[in-house]
Amino acid sequence: MRTSVSVLAILLMVLMAVPRLGAQSHAAPQSALDAAVQQHVAATSADREAVLRVLDRSEVKTVAERAGIDLRRATSAVATLQGDELAQVAAQARQVENALAGGQSRVVISTTLIIIALLVLILIIVAVD
Numbered sequence: 100m101r102t103s104v105s106v107l108a109i110l111l112m113v114l115m116a117v118p119r120l121g122a123q124s125h126a127a128p129q130s131a132l133d134a135a136v137q138q139h140v141a142a143t144s145a146d147r148e149a150v151l152r153v154l155d156r157s158e159v160k161t162v163a164e165r166a167g168i169d170l171r172r173a174t175s176a177v178a179t180l181q182g183d184e185l186a187q188v189a190a191q192a193r194q195v196e197n198a199l200a201g202g203q204s205r206v207v208i209s210t211t212l213i214i215i216a217l218l219v220l221i222l223i224i225v226a227v228d
Contacts (some may be wrong), residue, residue: 143181146189150177153192153217158199162214173218176225184224191217 153159154174163170180188191213198210 143185146185147177147180149189149196150180150185150192150217150221153195153214156195156199158210159195159214159218162211163218166215166218168215168218168222170218172225173221176221179225180221188217188220188224191220 151174154170154177160170163173177188195210195213195217198213
């Protein structure tokens with residue numbers, strides 16, 4: 100009886116160990132993780148640079164001055180933006196940049212509204228946090 104219990108216990112332990120030995124590893128290699136992190140850091144940096152480039156334009160400074168928006172506060176607030184907020188603000192900044200591309204000296208109403216919306220959005224995000 101004691102031998103049969105021992106054999107049964109050993110058999111159960113072997114049966115429990117077999118699936119673990121045959122299991123495949125689903126972990127990503129370290130190089131893939133490093134590449135994903137680098138890509139995220141690069142995208143975040145590019146988004147911040149896009150917003151800061153637009154905020155540094157003379158047209159934006161003029162519009163912000165007319166609207167009574169403190170551009171220094173908006174510029175410093177860019178460092179606090181993250182994730183979806185940063186991506187949304189960067190997308191708007193790129194729209195402004197494209198609208199003003201080519202040396203256009205005239206700011207049309209839609210571009211002005213985008214600039215004001217961009218600045219107000221940055222200030223609202225900072226005020227909420």
